[in-house]
Amino acid sequence: MKRKIIPVALTLTMLVPTTMACTKSDSEDDKSERVLRVATSMDYGDEGEYFRQQFTEIFEFANPNIKIEYIPTSDNRMRMGIGLKEGEKMQDPFVKLKEIMAGENPPDVVMFNLTEMRELVEENLLEPLDARISKEKFDTSDIVPAVMDGLKSASTDGKLYALSPTFSSSALIYNRKMFDQAGVPYPTDNMTWDQVFDLARRVSTGEGDKRVYGFNFFSQGYADFMSASQIYAGPLGLQTFDEKGEKLLVDSDQWEKVWATLIQLEKDKVIPGQPDYNNPESMKLRQPSEDNPFAYHDFLSGRLAMSIMQYGELSQIDNANKNAANYKNFTPVEYNAVTMPSHPEQPGVVANIGLNGVMGINAKAGNAADAWKFLKFINGEDWARAKGKNNYQMVSRKKYIKPKEGSDLHMEAFLNVKPLLDNPNEMYKIYREKPYIFQVYDLGRTEYMDAVKGNKSIREALKSWQTKGDVMLQQMKDNPNMNGGNVMAVPAAG
Template identity: 45%
Template sequence: MAENGKLRKVLTVSLTATLALGLLAGCNSGKAPEGKEEKVLRIGMMYGGSDDSYFRQQYTDIYEFTHQNIKIEIVPAIDQSQYRYNDGTEPYVQPDYLESMKKLLTGSNPVDIVVADTGTLKQLIQENTLKQLDPMIQEDKFDTADFVPAVIDGIKDLGDGKLYALTPTFSASALYYNKKMFTDAGIDLPTDKMTWDDIFNIARRLAKGEGKDRVYGFSFNRYKGSDPFWDMQYSYSNALQLRTFDEKAENMTVNSPQWVKIWETISKLAKDKIIPDNSNQMGSDEPWTAISSDMFLSGKVAMTIGESNYVNEIADANNNAAKIKNFTPIDWDVVTVPIHPEKPDIGGNIYLNNTFSINSSAPNPETAWDFIKFIGSEEWAKLRSRASTYEMVARKTYIQPKQGLDYNIQAFYLLKPFPPSNPKDDKLMSEKPGLYSITNSGRTFFQEVLDNKKTPEEALNEWAEKGNKMLQEIKNNPKTQFQDDGTPFIPDESGNAMGIRG
């Protein structure tokens, strides 16, 4: 089996490379690799392990095939394979990803290229560890006009209007809606850049039925059993960049009018059954089908947020409708994810997960730039756009509807990415793991709002009070963690609880 797997991989890569060779031959990619001297291009990634085949297939195999004298090494800042061999006698220590990445850039054998998310990228830019790409773009007349504006602008925002990275792909979501439900209710179809309040008002008009026959107007995701607390945290309020506690982790910040408004809005939608709550699980007496867990495909919700690849799932279900019991093909389309009036151009769950930058201390900066140009080229985008992937190519010319369908594909890239998380916050969380419990404890207070035991303002005030006590415990000892009931403890060297305080 292993040999067959290896053979399939070789054949797949070889075939892809052969097909791509003609397409990519025209790329301006010969400047760095002139001559026959073998060069090693080292690419640093945030994390990885012994198997880097997926990343190579996605980004580097085709470059090595067309540049025979270039050998690419993938170097993870954090080797995650080490955690497989922890027998439990040593406590898990959250790694410092940023510091580990910086070591790859400044060590005795520095990497040439850095692959990072936007939060890490921003911090590396601020610490002057990356080369600005604008001069090279201008010198080589590398065309960036075809890149999705949200992608280019999102990267420029990290570097005060300058480009320190490029990315060939991005991930995004949009608001999927069921056309028939709108038509049956006599409601106009949604449009791009509608506000959250607009969508929630429409959702109220679309919701109908009782019990197991309930049809919800909107859901933050399509899965049964979704949790409105976490949906609220990650899909609704993230564009507003609200903090649970301050930057020093000394005081809670949730007892504010903005937090109260958000909790009032989402809790009322859940209590009125306009959106599903966490009690909406698939019952044991409910017959299973291939779409049972999907509320949009099963007709249980009129609008939902989904990633770009969800298009394939809908198309597959529609194409196999005759094989799915009690399923009618969905007539659907998409618009942008709703926006907040305070942040009218931000949303869409656009993520730039793999930005490519050049180390300021790169041993092979010309080859590094040649590689970035290569994977940012029109030819590469054309080839990659044919692949089935959870990411979209960054060149808008090659972003085309999938499977020959006709839908509003621009909805996936009209909005700018969310502001990146601050790497300093990630470091704070790794140094003080008990902070995770403070965030998690909010769910208990939100549930009390859903159960009509407290008003949003009362619940948030109590969360702030409890959270401040927990923050003080952490301030006294950064290693402090908390049991489910909030009781503090200090893990011993083996990771077990000890020193529990009442």
């Protein structure tokens, strides 16, 4: 998804009165020039331009005496197209972040992925924020519960170690007109996956190029089963790899049931099939043309009644609707949202909530006071008010999460869900250590297609994937510095 940078001039203007008032009441020492060092495990480039635009520019304007020093931890060679030398292993940016946090001249503020926070907390690298929040009466009651739950999930002592000014969330988006034409009731909040699939069957209609699918996990036809299975099965706690990433765990009754559900939906033409990129004829339907400029987008093209979408994706629909007169044969899409479906075993729990800008104070910070000042600023009401109209991310303060003017979008659909706290998506850490492990997924895709086509039973396909995948994982273990081109062909299961 393309990142959209909010014009800074407007947001600065909105914040000046409040921030200037605060400056006048501060002590004389607050006017002294100081440096606030910020480090992150994420790749924003050596200068952190996007990081500054997204998080620090307004703060720097309001606090001209505080200079932000950005400390990159990512090796940018791959981003710049520069390969590694033979036998060389790229340093893990998270490992580097921990090293500089504990080293000399450490950063004051650290930004990290939510999945990394527990490790930082366990190693006592972060300062608890509770005492500062209590002392300054910093109000967190308006922060979206799902955000707070996610932030607290890394703590075993009940304390809060980080804040997150924005987050991303998904909902079930549906085309009202399609349901009206089919005489089927609209979906509602808090449905189970089975209820959504049943509803999708009722609204699916037509054949061939005129087929209307009732549901897809994605809006643009890329129904990759691996990503879909993570969305669907993630809340059930199913894992693909063991904790060390050395063995597959897919030859199981649980995974067989997940595959059976997804494959049956595809066979019944309730969801679109896997795209065949090697078959030009099958791809023609999704080639944009003057008659159908949104052919690549199943929801905008009227081929899809329901889809899981992130809040940021809705801007594309809104923009298309706004400029409908400029597109031949395009009819504006009337849509709304309900909460993502969940499993009865985990009601309301979904895998599609992400916290953006998770930041804490380094336990060894040399400038902890300004670090807290910064965190308080970007997680406060003024910042949320300025950023609240961002079309791609949602601010964490509920007060400033509102539908666009003239829209009746059910915004609560993005808020009234529970984050997947014990995240079974173990791939984040494993991928850092084994960046080419995605090739094991490619084996799974091949086996999945064999099961769809009936070349193998579902369990046979899973067994074959596990056998071949274990061989490839052993190769990676034996040759930890191997690159993608060095992974050997895996023999078929005998």
